[in-house]
Amino acid sequence: MRPGARALPEHTRSHNRALVLQALYRGDGLSRADLAREVGLTRVTISDLVAELIDEDLAVELGRRPDARPGKPATLLDINRSGFAIIGLDLSFNSAFRGAVTDLDGTILHRAHVDTTGMTGDEAVAAVTTLVDKLVDSAGAPILGIGVGSPGVVNAEGTVLSAPNLGWSNVPLQDMLSEHTHLPTQVANDANTAALAERTFGGSQGDTMLVRIGRGVGSGVVISGAPVYGSNFAAGEIGHVVVGTDGGERCACNKIGCLETWLATPRLEAKLADASTEDERHEILREAGQRLGIALAPIVGALNLGEVVLSGPLALLDGTLLTGAAETLRDRTMADFHGDLTLRMTTLGEDIVVLGAVVMVLTGQLGVS
Amino acid sequence: MRPGARALPEHTRSHNRALVLQALYRGDGLSRADLAREVGLTRVTISDLVAELIDEDLAVELGRRPDARPGKPATLLDINRSGFAIIGLDLSFNSAFRGAVTDLDGTILHRAHVDTTGMTGDEAVAAVTTLVDKLVDSAGAPILGIGVGSPGVVNAEGTVLSAPNLGWSNVPLQDMLSEHTHLPTQVANDANTAALAERTFGGSQGDTMLVRIGRGVGSGVVISGAPVYGSNFAAGEIGHVVVGTDGGERCACNKIGCLETWLATPRLEAKLADASTEDERHEILREAGQRLGIALAPIVGALNLGEVVLSGPLALLDGTLLTGAAETLRDRTMADFHGDLTLRMTTLGEDIVVLGAVVMVLTGQLGVS
DNA sequence: TTTGTTAGTAAAGGTTACGAACAAACAAAG
DNA sequence: CTTTGTTTGTTCGTAACCTTTACTAACAAA
Incomplete structure (x- = not known):
């Protein structure tokens, strides 16, 4: 013990x-x-x-x-809602790190970002501290803490074990930032972070799963109010789970029919660009939604989730894809038995990870969630 | 609050x-x-x-x-390992309720059972109290408490919300038994109960999922040491999740290709009986295993489980089916990325639910788990 | 003016765990 | 055989915490 x-x-x-x-x-x-x-x-x-x-x-x-x-x-x-500031960072965007200063309610008071095009490794780490410094300087009140949502696998101590896109492995980001700023700092996976945001600011109750669709596909699961980390801190990595039993495209990971090959926005946009008619486009989105539903069905069944929330580009997700996924999910689980299962878009938009980072600070420093 | x-x-x-x-x-x-x-x-x-x-x-x-x-x-x-007795009940067998008296180590000191062929509703409830009375009488030491693993959907208060096979709906079994015996009593779903047993007595560490295959297919998930109940206390009900995208047999629930249609022992045994050659039988078991792997893959990915344990008839599960499932699971997830994932049979055999019931009492009364 | 209710404070009391100090019991060295 | 050092388990006094009881302040309603 x-x-x-x-x-x-x-x-x-x-x-x-x-x-x-x-x-x-x-x-x-x-x-x-x-x-x-x-x-x-x-x-x-x-x-x-x-x-x-x-x-x-x-x-x-x-x-x-x-x-x-x-x-x-x-x-x-x-x-003292306005008496303190919280700094939230989102490292999951494509070519920039974004951050914000908020009050205790998660109201965004100030934003900042740094361009990270082509940056990896130490350079990217330096970009994080640059962004943090900017935000610290612009905070108009004592800072309660710093929260960071990072892509990749992050352990409980806030060390980024692996984040291929940023060229990071075993980067103790949490320790580095808290030493640099002398402020309480918490680093976690971006999808887990987003799931926390959804629970606190997005109105989700009970156990929640949040699916993030972007360049890749990730997810965060919150059970009994606590994020699930998994045996190797890799919980939520559903992007490379094979979906269906009828083939599909080859994925970067060398498997065929991974969820990402159906849903990752670059692939989806490419397919849509190739499509000539509106009907074809609908069909592509519907199929993507169905695949998502197929992958989610066992998870929803096993955990008896009450709500699954999607986060990603509205133009792609909200509409045919969402309804397709919801229908598939209902058809493939005992929806009536499990009570109402809601599948919906997040209402928090692009700020979801930043807000989740704020929630981490609130929880860590005040015990509020 | x-x-x-x-x-x-x-x-x-x-x-x-x-x-x-x-x-x-x-x-x-x-x-x-x-x-x-x-x-x-x-x-x-x-x-x-x-x-x-x-x-x-x-x-x-x-x-x-x-x-x-x-x-x-x-x-x-x-x-005082032998100074107290615990009573564990397993209501999930086909035509009998089984129970045992154990010491604090889960060593079974005495067994008892009542036949329940054809029994439903109040009659079945009466059979439970009969069995409990028998066991209470045969306990040679003060009884620490009573644990019950029941099929169906059981809420946190130990009320069986629904157990079709027993004809139960909204049966407050926990309250009834604790009033009847004046002993601390805890009732939970049998698969959840089994998952607890696996964690305490089966050597599982970290987050665990236990899959029970019998007349139906159910599962229990333990995350951070606590069982997952789900929004409607129906967590683990994966039997009626559709598996694959290539059809299958029609299920009692009216869907096509539910996990149960591939794995439930009656169906599996019927298929095996129809098979003429050993190769055919192998193929049937391999396919069943593959279907299990397909259903588990998204769950393992989302939760980053370190271990999945199977419970059910060894003759059917241990062998081709198990290896088929393990292979499929590895092929459909990022096994290397997630670290070692183990898929294995339980070592607790048919006593698993009884032992899980004992764990519930240990946890509830002593805080031991 | 009296009565009753609610908000907040003060003092006393009982738990809970801690630190310091101590006695008991023993091994090992001289 | 004595001395020294170590480990165990207990006693005693202290600090932190929450509660109960009692009290004052402030107001509405009769």
């Missing part, structure tokens, strides 16, 4: 502290007494915890509750 | 208590000082906790450690 698994009295405190922060984060104008009822602790303890939070500037008093109720009027509290 | 999520000092205590029990359970002759080092608490606290456990008869002193070391000789401790 790893040391540190033991519980000390102070862990009780930090747990309850996180509960209070979470209640404040989700709620909208709560008094200490409200918190006591919500969290289940006494007013005394809540007062103590709140005093601590106000002391650290994490919570603020908003003034009296406007209601006219008998008794002493309540003092409303809130998380 | 549900009340009760708050942490109190006593939760710290029970957490540490569970850590001590777990260390004792896994270890083999530990002293208080050993425990202190292992768990990370001080000798003082450990002594206090151990005294409590000895007081409840959950731990026993074994006497002095035989070693010749300088210093005060250590007093060895152990969980």
